[in-house]
Every structure is written in structure tokens, then in C-alpha cells.
Amino acid sequence: MIDLVWLIPLFPFIGFLICGVGRNVLPKAVLGTIASLAVIASFSFSLGIFFEFNSVEPVIINLFDWIKVGNVNIPFAFQIDQLSILMLLIITGIGSLIHIYSTGYMKTDAGYGKFFSYLNLFVFFMLLLVLGANYIVMFIGWEGVGLCSYLLIGFWFTNGAFADAAKKAFIMNRIGDLGFLIAVFIIIATFGSATFTDVFPKAQGMVSGDTTLTLITILLFVGTTGKSAQLPLFTWLPDAMAGPTPVSALIHAATMVTAGIYMIARSNIMFSLSPITMSIIAVIGLATAIIAAIIAITQTDIKKVLAYSTVSQLGYMFLGLGVGAYTAAFFHVITHAFFKALLFLGAGSVIHAMSNEQDMRNMGGLKKKLPITFITMLLATIAISGLPPFSGFFSKDEILANVFEHNKVLWIIGVLGALLTAFYMFRMMFLTFWGSFRGTTEQKSHLHESPFSMTIPLIILAILSVVGGFINVPEVLGGGHWLASYLAPVFEGSTSRLGELALSHSTEYMLMGISVGGVIIAIGFAYFKYVKNAHVPISDSENRSALAKISYNKFYFDEFYAAIITKPLDALSVFFYKVVDKAGIDGIVNGVAKAPIEASKGFRLLQTGNVGFYIFAMVVGVVVVLAYSFFKF
Amino acid sequence: MNLLILLFFPLVGSIAVLLNKNYAKQTALISSIITLGFAVTMLCNFLPEAGKQFVVDLPWIPQLGISFKAGIDGISMLMVLLTTGLVPLIILSGFQRTFKNPSALFALVLFMQSGLLVVFTASDAFLFYVGWEASLIPIYFIAAIWGGADRIKVTMKFFIYTFAGSLFMLLGIIYLHLQTPGNTYDIEAFYALSLDSATQGWLFWCFFIAFAVKMPVFPFHTWQPNTYAESPTIGTMLLAAIMLKMGIYGVIRWLIPVVPIGFLQWKELALILCIIGIVYASIIAFKQKDIKRLIAYSSIAHVGLIAAGVFTWNVQGVQGAMIQMINHGINVLGLFFVADIIIDRLKTREIASMGGIAKIAPKLSIAFLIILLGAVALPLTNGFIGEFLLLLGVYKFNIWAAGIAGLTIIFAAVYLLRLYKDVMQGTLNDLTASFKDIKGSEVVLLSIVCALVIIIGVYPQPVLHISESAVTELIGQVNSKLAF
Amino acid sequence: MDNITATIQVVPLNHYILLSAIIFTIGVIGVLIRRNAIIIFMSVELMLNAVNLLLTAFSAYSGDASGQVFVFFIMALAAAEVAVGLAIIVMVYRNTNSVDINVLNRLKW
């Protein structure tokens, strides 16, 4: 079965082709079914491989020689190991659910077939990303998912703003990708290969803090900041909410954005040997987590809140990576995939019910109308807030525990961030489901629970969000740390270097207590503010306090980038074109061309038409020629 | 003799087109497809490792040491395939257009093809030069007769500029000829020369200017955007897709191996110019208002990278350049064809007046997107293979150079996606509302282009294999000369 | 006659060259300063005669007859040239009623 691993990406690819070609021919039901079945088939295969795979060493499946130039050989090859298997399961599993959900959600959209073909294409690229046995194949997936993200964000491209958001996402990803690409060049130059199984053993032998490794890892991290929406390249992700909601769930919450974490986890050995990079990652991760959380507090668009929440959670994952807690970070990837996908799908259900209304100021009191959505979303909110025994508790707690061991200051900030998370998530819940309905009467008359195709995935994800944490219950809570032991072969090199988590049980209990307590207070605060006082965020036109303004305007990142990058570049473009190119270089070229013409105007006057002058010129010529000859001679 | 048929069949076709005025397009297409057939036959008999094959060596002007000597090695083979492969597409692109005096147009295209093939196969410097100029004349007429409003001035500038460049090359060629022991123009004799470094230094510039103008490399590029914009699209395609490759091919075959020490002296400067060109042209492309001019500047940027790859003179760089020449040919042809479809229907080149076309022309939008992705070097499209190898080559030269050159992958995305957004996305306006989707030959052409974009992107190895040993050998030869 | 020749022997050849050069230059100056086509033509004749003298002198001093033969040819040329030249001048005069060369300036630039 492992030999047939190439079938896993092939299914969605075939689905993509069928949906793409038949998008206007086949009926919608068929299209949706084919697309979903393709992903479900991949999921089944992934499950099969999951059960079959029991090797400690990764299995490499070479498909064909892709690029072979000189001593650089890049085969098109897949690598199966624990990490990629888990990623396969997440992608295909959640992918399947979202496909099913989408069959309901997108039912009325004209671009139904196109949507599913893109979605399948995305799954295909995502699978390539995690299956690639070398950085280049990974890069294919890496950029491929970026493309699909672009296509799906700009799905409703007739809206110019959406198209701009798509463009922005692609370009920001590209900035990171350049870092990735250069890192790959250095890897090839240093190790002579880009294949993981060649690179990592060699890297293992290098000293910690090696400059080349530091450079490689920093550049790789630059790559991840784009893809996983970290500072300073995170601004595309909130804008990416322009895409259909299932896309936000699949791509911009559960899978694509975690590619960065996957990549660092995959390259953990190199990172473990670069302490400087690790610190940078931790700091940037935490900063992202906090800034995004602060922004999320004041957002009024339900999807924007979730988007910033995603950025924030990704920040936590990077914080985990930064302190060497690869398993914990990856654990958070899994649980986050469950509850964030659920939250987005739930939000989608709400938006669906509200006739595409996304502003929470126009919602309220929906829990009666949308019971399933409400309950599942509530579970997910609790999970993300980190209340035990929901999944988010375990994963976040493990990250924070590792951070605590590493650096106490980071831990304090991290916990603060967790409190903020709880606050803004419950704020969202309260604003949406509690209180009284604030929308139009027309919207009110349309309110309805979503169809089964949409609610069933919600329920499944809700279950996973609740119980997902049990795959890696720490020993202190009597768990078996299954995930850690399962992934141990992948992180073996790093753990042997960095060591295991070595906190005493009592400390761990204390940490859990602090964070859970804080979270409960935060929720209570939110409850008082938004339920008891029924506070509704003010409209855009009213004045906010300075802090709220900064938060509401996303710390002015977009404006800042516009001011220091976009506008200068545009100005530079005009300057280069009009001044340097047209006037400068072309001016010189034209000037050189003009010179003879101007000279011509003068020269022709020599030809006066007067014989006397001609003869005079001849005589002068003879004199000069004679004089010159003899002078020279 | 096989090669002679390949080289001169287009001329036969050209005459056939002139005689068969009523079916000019069809005759031209058939002729070019037959030429492609010859090229493919040769490819089937081609052994990449066997060095120069299908050699023709006929006396031409014996008392000057000039012979008609041509042959095909891996590098030439790729260029021959590029030329013979793209010309049918270029002819096809004119199928739904009406031209005044079409037989003359297509005869010129075929005539030019012959010249290009001579350039890419010549082993004799004189022959090379003749082919070089012979391909310039037809394109001048194509651009100047069938071009846009401003064509006369623009094409004159183009012609004078390129002609000036090539005359300096002629100076270099004659000079080298006089240095060879047997007073010959044979490239092998040029390779065998070992001149002192000062001589090689100025000879480098003689050749470099000719090639740099053709490519064009910053700051010799100012003829290009206007010429591309004003030429009829057939001409633009010929210029961008095939003709500028003459410059790069020239660098690989006639510049670096002939004056290796001169190359060594000026390598850095050449590379810096190339890299400046990449960034500079990309930035200019950001705010271009004219669709063809935007693609033209993008072409400068892309070619800058190819040239930079060549000047690094390592296997990755040169091989990357080889495959990227093919890719750039395909992509730029596709882009210009898409632009032509849009311009033909809307009668304007102004990007600002377009928008929303994707809504009513889904086929065009898909094709455009695929070609565009090829141009921005997305993995699994052809562009990625080339740019990956090129940047790897540049990286091996210098990491900072690679970093700056690598900006192209960001910048290309910026301006091309902006173009796509402004043209295809957004809302329809009065002008674009009646846009008709592609049909007939347009579909065929764009399908072929898109298929090539993806096929080469997914499985480039066969293409790379053709030129690999020739490139390796050439690099080895130069490096051994530089070793002492 | 012989004694005359003997007297001449004392004249250095250089003086003949000088004389010819002076006459030649006078001819050139004549061409430069006059506007009458006929006078200009006459100045040209002066130049030719200077050459004739020079050739004869060289011929006499070197004892080689070919120089004098050459002078004969120059005279033949002069005759031919005068015929054609005066014909042209007459023709021009018929059209313009002038032999002033400054009138001839339609063709310029």
C-alpha cells in the first residue's frame, strides 16, 4: 500500500481534472460528489498507510528524475514517515469534511464546479507539500497551495477588492518563498542535495550555531512567515477571508497555513542546531500571537476575528517551535485544525443563515435559530480557549509548559495571549449567539439552520475538537503521550540535542491552574461586557479610544507597508519609467541619434553652391594636406 | 545534407507563400510544420552526447577562408527546436486576423525563420553574421509595415540600434579571423586562439554589445518596449520569443568560449548589468499602462535573469538559460498572443480601460492564467525549472546576486497578477461587455502553449538532457583555458 | 644657340621649380579672386603653362625627351578643354546672360 502512495495525491488531481473540465457539463451533485469522493479516497488510503506504516526509518518512493543538471539531482520523490502520515490524515480528513460541507454551502453558487476543482487542486498540492522527499518537491506543493489560495481568495473575482486580496496573498507568500528558495540553494550548495534523507544526517554532524545552518534556517523561517502568516508578512491572511468560507476553513485555518510549522518540524535538526534562529522564531511567534490577539479583540467581522485568531494560534505554534517543543507545536497544529476548521465552518453556517452578513454588529441571539451551529461552535470556542479537557487545553498547555521551562518572560506573555484568546473568542460567541437579533427583518425571516451536508461535518469536527486532545495527554494527567512517542523518530535528532521536557509535576499543575484560572476570568469578563451589559461594538464612524483605534485598524500594518513599500515602489516605477528610462537612457540614445542630424544641418551649409568657395576649400585642403604630410613626415 | 534542407526549406516555403497568394496563411503554416517535421526527424536521430552532428561544410568564399559550415550539437538542437516549434504557432496566431498583403507577411516570417536557423546552427563566423543580419531585415519590415501608429520611428530606432551592435561584432569577427593561423572563420579556430588579455578585453565588448542589444540587457534596452508595443503581434512574438534568444545563444556560443579571458575581466560588470536589468525592468513594469509594453518590460526582466545565468558560466546557470530560453519563448509568445486577442477585440492597449473579461471569457482566462503562472515561475510550470536553475547558478556565483535576482519571482508576481487582475478580474465595463471568448485557431494555439507550459514544467528532464553534454563540454573547455 | 644653352646651364633647376610654382600660384589666386568664368578659365590655363614650363625644364635638365612630349599632350588637352570650356560658357551665357560664377548657386546644400 505504501508503494501506492502516489495515488493519494492522484485522486484529488483526477478530481480536479474532472471538475475542471466538466464544470459546465456535469450536474452540480455529480461534481460535488466526485470532488468529495476523491478526497475521501485519499483519506482512506492515508488511513491505510497509517495503519500499515511501522518503520522507524522514512520510506522513500522515487517516481522519476525531475531536474538533473550537473551534480544537482532533484528526483520527483515522496517520503513517508510519521510526520507526513499525520499531515496526510489531517489534510485528507479535514479536507473530506470541508468538501462535504461545501457541497451544501456552495450549492447556489454559479462557480460550483470551478470551486470544487480548485479545492481538489489545493488538496493535491498540499499532499505534494507533505509528501515531498526533498525541498524542491515540497516547494512545488508550497507554491501550489499558494496558487490555490490565490485562486480561491479571488474566487469571486468580479469584486475588485477580493481580487486584490488574492493578489496580496500570493505576493506576500512569494516574498517568503524567495527566502525559502535561497535557503534551498544554500542547502544544495552545502549538502550537495536537497533530499531530506541526505541533508539531515549531514546536518546532524555539524556544530550547533554553525553560520551556514543559521542562515539556512533563518531563510527557511522567512519562507514560513509568508505561508504561515507571521510577522511581518501576516496581513494577507485576514484579507484572505474574501474567499468562500470553506476555503478559509480548509486553507487559511487548518492546512495551508500550518505548512510552515510542518516545514520547520520537518527540518527540526537544522533548527535545533541554530539557537539564534530558534530565539528569533520564538520571539516572532509570540509577538505575532499577541498582536493578532489584540487586533482580534476589536474586530467586528466574524471571519476577521477568526482570521486573527488563526494568526495568533499560529504564533503559538511558532512559539512552541522556537523553544524546541516540536511535538507540542505539531500537536497544536492538529487540535487547531479541528477546532479552527469547525469555527470557520460554523461561521460559514451563520453567514449562510444571515444571507451573507458577516458583521457581528448585525447578529445576535442566533442560538435558538441555529442550535447545531451554536453548540458545535461553542465547543470549539471552549477548545480554543484552553479549558480542560477540550483539545486546545492539552496542546496549548504543552506549548506553554515548554516555554515556561525555556523562558519565564515569554511564558507570562504567552499566558496573557491565551487570556486574550479566550476573551475575544467568547466575545465573538456572545455577540453572535446571545442577546437579541440586530439584523434586518428580512434577514430575520430567512434565518434557518443549515442542511445536513453542512451540519454533519460540524458535528464530526466538534467531536474531534472535544476529544482530539487525548492523542497526546501528558503523563502528568495520566496520559500516554501517544503523539510524542509516535513522532519520536522524526524528532529524534533534535530531542537528543535539546533534551526532553523536564518539569516537575507540581510545576505543571501550577501552570495549568494559572492558565485555566485566567481563562475563566477572561470569559467572565467577556460575559459581563457582552451579555450582561449587551455591549455592541460601535460603528465605524464613531470615535474610538486611541488603543482601540490601533487595534481596530490592525496596528496600521497595511498603511505602514503601503507607505514604506508599495507607494515608494510605485513612485520608483514611475520615476524609472519616465525619468530614468524615457528621459535618461532613451534620452541619451536619442541624443546620440540627434547629434548627427544636428551636425547635418550645419554640414550641409558648407555646400554653399558657390564655386569660389569650393575652390577656396580645395586650396585650403591642398595646403593642409601638404603641410600635414610633411609635418607628420 | 539533411541540415541544408532544414535551413533552406523555409525559404522554399517563403517562395511558395508568395506564389500562392490566396492561401498564404495555410501555405505558410504547412511549410512551417514541415520544417518542424524535419527538425523532429533530426531530433530522433540526434545523439546528445555525440557533439556536433549533421555537419555541412561547403566551400563558400574560399579565398577568404569562409565556408558554409553548420552543424547541430545539443545547444543548437534546442534552439532549432525552439525556432521550428514556435514559428508554426506564430503563423497560427495570425489565422483569425486580417492583414494587408498577407503573403508578403508570411513570406517574411518564413524568410526570417531561415535566418534564425542559420544563426543557431552556424559553425562559421561569417555564416553566423550573415544569418544574424538576415533575420533582422524581415523583422524590420514586419514591424514597420504591419505595425502600429508610431511604427516608423520606433522600428528605425530598433534597426539602427541592433545594426550598430552587430557591426561591432563584425569588427570582432574579422579581427579574430585575421588572428587565426589559417585565416579562417571556423569557430573551432576561434576557440583555439589564445590572445592576450587586453585584446580579449575589447573583443569582449565588440561581441557583448551586439548580443546585449539583441537581448536586450540594461542599459541597451530602450528600443525594445516601444518596438514590442508597436510591432504587429506576429512581429512581437518573433522578436521576443525567438529573436532575442539569438543574443543569449551568441553569448554562450560566440562570446564566452571565444574570448574567455575577456569574459573573465568583464564578467562581474556584465552580471551586474543583467541583475540591474531584472530589478529595473520589473519595477518599471509595475505601473505600465500599456499591456504590450508591460509584457515587454517583463521580458527584459526575464531575459536579464537568463543572461545572468549564462554569465555565471556554471552548469546550472547555463543549462537553466538553455531551458529558460525555450520556456521564455513559449511563455512570452503565449502572453503576447493573449494580449493580441484582447487588443484585437477591444481595439485598445490601455490596461485601465479593461476589466472583468474572465467573467465572459473563461477559456481565455484559464489560458492566460496558466501562461502567466509559467511566467511567474510557479513550480510544475516550465518557468520554474528555468528560474530555479538560473538562480541556483547565480547563487553559486554570489549569494547577494542571487538574492537580488531572485526578486524577480516576487516582482513578476506583482506586475503580472496586477495585469491579470486589471484585465481579467473586476467588473465588466461598456468596452469589455461585448468581449467574445476565444475560438477556433486561438483555442488550438493557446492549448498548445498551455500544454507546453505544463509538460515542460512537470517533466523537463528530456529537454535538459538534449543540451546537457554540449553545455558541460563547452564549460569544461573554457574553464580549462582559464585554468593556466 | 649653343652659347645660350650654356648660359642657361648656370641657372639652377630650383629656380625653374620656383618660377613654375609662382606662376602656378598666380593661376590659383586668379581662380580664387575672379568671378568671370572666362578669366577663371584663363587662370587655369596659366596653371597648365606653369606645369608645361616645369616639365620642359625637367626634361631639358635630365636629357629625357618624354617630358617635352608630355607637354605636347598637355597642349592638346588645353586645346580640347578650351573648346569644350568655351562652349559650356557660351551655353551658360545664353541661358543666364552672364558669365559670373556667383550666379551659379541654385545647386547647394
Added chain:
Amino acid sequence: MSLFYFVSFLSILFSLLVIFTKNPVYSVLALIATFFTFTIQYILLNAQFLAVVNFIVYMGAIMVLFLFVLMLMNLNKESEPMKSNLIKVVGVIAGGTLLVTLVGATKMLQTSEVSALPNSDIGLVENLGKVLFNEFLLPFELSSILLLTALVGAVLLAKKDKRTQNG
């Protein structure tokens, strides 16, 4: 010897008169005088044949032609508009410079002086005739073509056309 210098002086004087007299007819007369001094020079150089030919051709034929044309055109007055003095000065300076350069270049190295005439009889008709009809036969024949051309050409140009064309 002094005869040579005297004749030379006369040559220069008359030739200056040729170019500086305002009346064309006087110019022609001065030119005839100049040619006469040349004839004397030829005699002094023992070039008798040339002296005779010069006398007949130049002083006889050519000069008569000039005079004839001048009279024909009624140019025997001082009708010629003279050039401005500036042009005259410039012309003289240019000519003077030419003279200086010519002579200077010639004199840069000392010219060898010929002290004896190797063969004083070369200028006699008999000797010259031998050379002319042996060695220089071909040019002699060809000069007939030259004269014929001039003949045809002069007639062609000088005769009045019946038709008037501008074609």
C-alpha cells in the same frame, strides 16, 4: 643667365596682370604676353619644337578663341562685378600659403643641382618626333580621340537647338 631672370620677371608680371586687370580683353592680352615669355623660356631651354607649338597653339589658336568668345559676348568692358576685397585678400593669402607650402616642401631637403645638360638636342623636332611616334604612339593616337571628343562636345553644346526642351 640674366636673360632667364629678366624673362621670368616678365612672366610673373604679365601673369599678375592677367588676374588683376579688370578688363577681360586686357587680361587676354596680358595672357598672350605671358605665353610669349614662355615661348622664350622654351627657346632658352633648347625646346624648339615646344616653342613653336606654344607659339602657334597657345598664342595663336587658344588665345584667339578666348578673344573671340569675349567679343561675342560683348564682355570687353569692365563689366565684371569684382569680388569683395576681403575675398581677394583671403584668396591671395590662400594662394601665398600654397606657394609657401609647395616651395617649402620642395626645399625641405636640398635639391640636387644638375650642372650639365646630358643631351642638349632632345628638344629638336627630329628627336622629339622619334620619341613621340615610337614610345608615345599610343597616347598620341589617343589624344586624337580627346580632340574628337572635344570637337563633338563643343559643337553639341555651342550650337543652338531648334527645339526648346526642359526635359
Added chain:
Amino acid sequence: MNTLIVISILALVVLYLGLFKAKNALLPVSILGLLGALALAVCEWNSGASPIFSGMMHFDNFAVAFSALTIISTILILLLSKTYFEKISENVAEYYTIILFALVGIIVMVSYHNLSMLFIGLEIMSVSLYVLAGIKKRDFASNEAALKYFLMGAFSTGFLLFGIALIYGASHSFDLSEIAKYVTDRPTGIDPIFYVGIILVMVGMCFKIGAAPFHFWVPDVYEGSPTLITTFMATVVKTAGFAAFLRIFSVCFAPLSEFWMPTLLGITILTLFIGNITALFQTNFKRMLTYSSVSHAGYMLFAIVALGASSFNAVFVYAAAYSLASIIAFGVLILVKEQTGSENFESFNGLGKKNPFLAFSVTVAMLSFAGIPLTAGFIGKFFMFSTALQEYHTWLIVLAIINAVISIYYYFKVIVAMYFKDAERKEVPSNAYYKLVLGVSVIATIVLGVYPSLITDFF
């Protein structure tokens, strides 16, 4: 030698035909006679090992080749004259006669071996041309051209003769071999008047070929003369001038090249720039061609500047290419002028549409002038550049390249007018002779451009 006799007799025959009013026989007889002369010239290939007629003439391969070239050019030009002369006056026979006499002079100029022959040949040619320039007797331009040409030609003859006299004074001979012997026998003791002689002969020859600063007559005379005569001047006469120039300098003065070469180099560069730059601003096609003719003289001077074994070939090929292109250009100009009455570039507007053949011919001619490959002009320039580079005149070539680039601009102006500018016009009428001449010239230009070996292995 036989060629010379045949042409001389032919001229007389034609003159008599004119007397007997056999107008229709003029052209056929002239052409047949010239073909015969051509055949005789070709027969003497490789037979003229030594000078004949007491060293007066040396009909060597050089002479044969240039005779053939000039005779062919003359034939082509005469073919164009079918209706041209008749429009000027009735004296067509005399025109043919004088052209043929000029050709006699030219044959002498390419085969002389004695300075007296050079002189006589040159004068036969010049006197004929003075007459020919003025055959449009009622046309002011033609009058002016004739008088300017005559006055300046006679003036420059004075310098040439002075030079010849000085050379004779030093070497005591007019025979080229004797002069060469004089030079080689005493490399140090050469009389300084000999050097002055060289320079003055150079000046005289430069005047004849129209090199700056002795070129001033060229534009005016070429423009004013009847176009057909201009064609003759620009092609046959110029070719002969170069042949004569090259002959004396290669046979006699080659060992002293260090002395005269720098001067001639200066003249060459000046000629190139004056010709090309002045041509740029012209609006009259004919006048543009005259300036371009000056610049081509500059290119051809390369062969003399870099005197060597390949100079003969270079001048021959260049002259052939230049003659062919000139015949095309002037030939079409005659037709266009007949229709529009103007010689400006505008009168060519739209020619490409109405007269594709004429336009194509002119295009080929312009490309050949500009030195674009696959035309004879390129081969000519190529030979010139090769020759000059053999003597390491690299900077000269660089300047020549700049000039070649400048020249593109004005040569292409007419192409632009013909093809890219539309104008209301009727088809230009042309007769079969024109088609024949233009066709032959175009084919020859292209054939020589593609396979120059046909004429390049003469020397």
C-alpha cells in the same frame, strides 16, 4: 587593347549612324559593340603579363576585370537611355558617341602603365563628362553642373599635372615601372619633390573620386546633371577613378605608404563623415544619393589606405556592388521623376503598393548601399573592413561602423517612404528595358551577396 580599339571604332560608327538618321539602330549597335568589347576584354584574361606599346599600357587581370565591370555598367546604363535622351534633344547619336568616348578614356584609365596614358585617359573621360553634364542645354541646373564641373575639373587637373611633373622631375620617367624602380632603388635618397608630387597626385585623384575636402563638386554636379549621366558618373566614372588611383599607388608609391598613408587616412575619415552626415538631412533623393556617393568613396579609400594584396579585390567587389545599386537607385529615380516631376523622398510615397517590383528593387539597392548581408554591398564592406583590419586600422573601422550606422537612417528613409507611407498615386510606367536592367541588377546584387565567389577570386 582590342577592347579599346573596338570601343573607339564603335563610337565613330555610332556617330556616323547619327549622321544617317538611323536612330533605331543606335542602341542595338552600341550594346552589341560593347558586348563584343566585353568579350574581347574577357579573352585577354591572364594574357597581359607585361606592358605593351612601349610600356604605355598594361592589360593585366586588374585591367580586364575593371574594364569588364565598367563596360557592363555602361551597357546597363545605356539600356536605360532608350527614351531618356530622345526627350532631351535630337542629337542622340552624339550622346552615345560621347559616352563611348568616355568609356575609351576609362578603359585607358584602368589599364595605363604610363602617366601620360593616365593623363590622356583621365582627360578624355573628363572632357566627355563636362559635355554630358551639360546636355540639357536649356536646363539651368544642367548648365550649372556643367560649368562647375568644368571649372573645378580643370582646376584640379592643374594640381594633378603639377604632381606628375614633380614626380617626373625626380624620377625622370613617366613609366610606372621606372618610377617604382626609382622608389625601391633608393629608399633614403628620394628627392623631396617626389613626395610633393605624390601628395599632389593624391589630391588630383581624390578630386576625381570625390573625396573630402575635394568633394564639393560632387553633390552639385551629380544633382544638376541629367540623372542618367549622374548614374554614369556615380558608377563607371567613380570605378575608373578608383582603379586609376589604386593602380598608381599600388605600383609606384606602395613602399612609401608611411608617408602618404596618414594623410589619406585623414581624408578617408573626413570623407566618411562629411558624406554621411550631410546626407542625413537631405530631402531630395538624388542629392542624398550624391552625398552617399561621397561616403562610399570614403569606404573605397580603405583599400588604398590599407594597401595590400587584398586591395584589388576589395575595390573591385565594392565598386561592383556600388555600381549595381546605384544603377537601380538612379534608374528608378528617373521613372519616378518622370511621373511626379520631383526627386524628393515624398515622391516615392506609396510606391510599394503600386509598383512592388520597383519598390523591391530600390529596397535591395538601399540595403546594398547600407551593407546589409545577402546583398553585394555587404560583401563589399566586408572586404573593405577585412582589408583595413589586416593593416590594423581598428579605429578606422570603428569610425566606419559609426558611419555605416548613420547611413542606415537616410537609406531607409526611402524604404519608409515607399512602404510605410501611403499616398494617392498611379502606377509608375516603365518599359521592358527598365525591367530588364533592374531585374538583372537586383539579381546580380543578391547573387553576389549570397555567393560572392563568382567575382572575388579574380586577383
